[in-house]
Each structure stands twice: as C-alpha cells, then as structure tokens.
Amino acid sequence: MMIGASTDYDVLVAGGGNAALCAAISARRAGASVLVVEAAPRFYRGGNTRHTRNMRCAHDEATETLSGPYFEDEFFDDLLRVTGGNTDADLARMMIAESKKMLTWIAEQGVRFQPSLGGTLSLGRTNSFFLGGGRAMLNALYRTAESLGVEVVYDAEVVGLDIEGSQFRAARVRHAGTETTVRAKTFVAACGGFEANIEWLKEGWGEIAENFLIRGTPYNRGTVLKMLIDSGVGQIGDPTQCHAVAIDARAPKFDGGIITRLDCVVFGIVVNKHAERFYDEGEDVWPKRYAIWGRLVAAQPDQIAYIVFDAPSLDLFMPSLFPPVKASTLGELAGKLGLEPAALERTVAGFNDAVQPGHFDQTSLDDCRTEGIEPAKSHWARRIEQAPFYAYPVRPGITFTYLGVKVDRRARMLMDDGRPAANMFAAGEIMAGNVLGQGYAAGIGMTIGSVFGRIAGREAAALVSSTCPSSEAA
Known part of the structure; x- marks a missing residue:
C-alpha cells in the first residue's frame, strides 16, 4: 500500500509490533479508521515481537496451555523482585x-x-x-487487523510530528522516497525504544556501547521517542536501563534474536577475560535472572565473558544457534578462548573445592551450593571435572531500552507538567519504563505491549467517538 497525497484518519499508529497491532485492532473494533505505519520492510515487520516466544499473564487456574494458577499478587511480587521496587506500583497492578x-x-x-x-x-x-x-503470533495479528480494515504501510518512517501544546495534529511520514503529511485525530506511539541507535546508547553507557550486540530489530532507533520528548512529553526511566542479556559473542550486530541467547549460566561458571568469576551464577531460577547478565558482562573488561561447564551439563538447557567451544582439557579450552590456561585451571579448582554436597535438581532452587568462595554460587553448584569441557563466549545483548514516555492508566502520554496529552497515547517498549525501572522477568515485555496497546487503541477510539458521534462500530 502507498500513502496517498491526502490522508486523514481517526487513529495513526506508529510501529508494527505486538503493541501497535493490539492498539490498531482495539481501535478498529471500536469503529475508528486506523493507519499503521511500520518503519521496517514487510519481511522484517514487527520489531522485537518477531523474536519473542511467550507472554506472562496472571490467571487463577490451570488451562490447556498453562500447568497451574499464577495469581495477581505473585505476579506483582515477581515484578517487585526483578525491578527492586523501581516500578509505578499503581500502573503495574x-x-x-x-x-x-x-x-x-x-x-x-x-x-x-x-x-x-x-x-x-x-x-x-x-x-x-x-x-x-513470535512471527506466527505477528502474522495472526496482521491478518486480523487487515481483515478488519486497518491500513498498513511498510518502509514508512515517522520523521516529524506536528504537536501544538499537548495536541497531536499530524505526522510527516517518509515513504517511497517522499514525505507525506498524515493527519489523524489521535496518535498512538508503539514504535519501540532506541536500542539500535548506538550513538544514543553511548550517551548513557559511554564508548563501551560499541561492544554491545543488538539482539532485536535494527529499526528501533528512538526517532519518535526523541521527537515526543522534545515536544514536551514527560520522560521516564534511566537511559542505561534496558533488557540486556548475555548472548553468544559470535552473534551478528543486529537481529540475532532469541536463538543467540544462552540458558546455561546456572549450570556452570562465568568468567571474564582474566578467567575470574564475578557473580553468583545460581542466584535464582533462570527466567527471573537471565536479563541481569547483559549488564554484568557490560561491566567486565572489553565487555566479554565466557560460560564454562562440563559434560554432565551439556543436555540440560535449550541449545542456541552456535555450538559451544569444546576441548578435552581445561587448558585446551582456555587456549581456544584466548584465556590464560593456568588462570582458568586455578579458578575452576577453587570453585570445585568450594562445592558442597547436595541434591541437584535443575527444576527448582536446590541445595547444591558453594562455601568459602566469593562470589558464592547459591544453587546448582556442581564440580566442573568431567571431560569434555565446554564454553560459550558472551557479550551484552540489548533487546530494548527502558527510557520512554510517561503514561497514565488510560495509556495517555503525560506532559512535562503532569497533564495528560489531549490525544496522544503510548504502548509497548516506548513506555515500558513506567513498569520496568530496571530488571526483567521473562515474557513481561509482551504483557506491557498487549495490555497497554489494547487500552491505547480503545481509549483513542473512544476519544474520536466522543468528538465525532457518527462513528460506527466495525
């Protein structure tokens, strides 16, 4: 589809992932005319949603696809734990x-x-x-949106916003080599963070950001976010806070996705370029702690680390895209990794000496731990002694950033002075910092996107309907 010379919609949605589509579908089902502008080409549509696998939702009982209940209070407790309380409790609940x-x-x-x-x-x-x-999930949402009459344009980047006070008037959209002014009664920003903008990352992280890998889309450069902040929309979050996991150092600079993530940290030890351990690998179950490891590796020399384990652990975790580095001795493994062999052997020996007897249980917080060593390993501590030995090199993998725009319970953007914007809404990563001040729990990004996307679309359509009573339900 091409953008026409004269366009006028009830709702303009910037973005093409889960949050954007939930907003578009919600608005369209409420009777609004909707245009979705996606900066990526059609094949790469959907931002980071393409790389997802699941979403975390509260539920009161087991279902056909869930093994038991997950009550609201437990969800909130998990969120408080991973964020350290750095969340808007009212919005989160x-x-x-x-x-x-x-x-x-x-x-x-x-x-x-x-x-x-x-x-x-x-x-x-x-x-x-x-x-x-995630791609199948996206395809389903796109099919539904288009069947409802939502218009979608790809390779269409929002490059300018016409905002008067707190009122959105129009957006300039670059598409097919030209810029077109798109007018809309309401605007929903659901176009992600700025993780693919390395220069912006450097403003918070410094030059070490050059060594970061962006495991998500290369199209999330924060263009709309910056324009909104410059237009007086309230800002929330720390520019250095983000969803950052340890991913295979052999991954591409952009778009490596879920298959470059490594789930084996809890079963081995993690050392830096000096072959030294630097954090408790068994602190908690993996879904509640995997997203801290990108930040931990970022703090190490040259932003590189190595997950080291032995033969009994090889089949305990989901394999990734790249095979592990394999060797018959620890010294040989160190040589392949570019580490000092004596240093790695010394670190592993010290760790092995500290391992206490226990009953290993990969599915729960077991009693396999260390004593007399720093950092300790709290759970799943087993001696690393059975050849062959394995390792994965890892670097920080940035999925999305938490610096974003402030919103209220109706997904309305809040201006610098705290007033709700007249007709601007936000959903997904661009406002995730309201809920995620730091840390992450598996699947919560999709929860933020779908919940606030649905609300944003519903509220945008309601606003249009209140000013234009002739709107009819689709």
Missing part, C-alpha cells in the same frame, strides 16, 4: 489485573498457544508460549 483478560482476547485475534513447557525455562505455569513463535 493495573497492568497485571488487565493481563488476566489478555490470554482470551489475544486468542480471539487469531493467536494460538502451545502446551506448557517445562525444563530449564521453568515457565510452564506462568507463561503462555505462542504456537510457531
């Missing part, structure tokens, strides 16, 4: 309450879920996995 409706609503939009998963991920009770993954 509202989001969690609304999430209970999302599993049904999202399925009504054509998204299918698969039976619960156990194993290393430990998410069978809390998280619903998309049948076919």
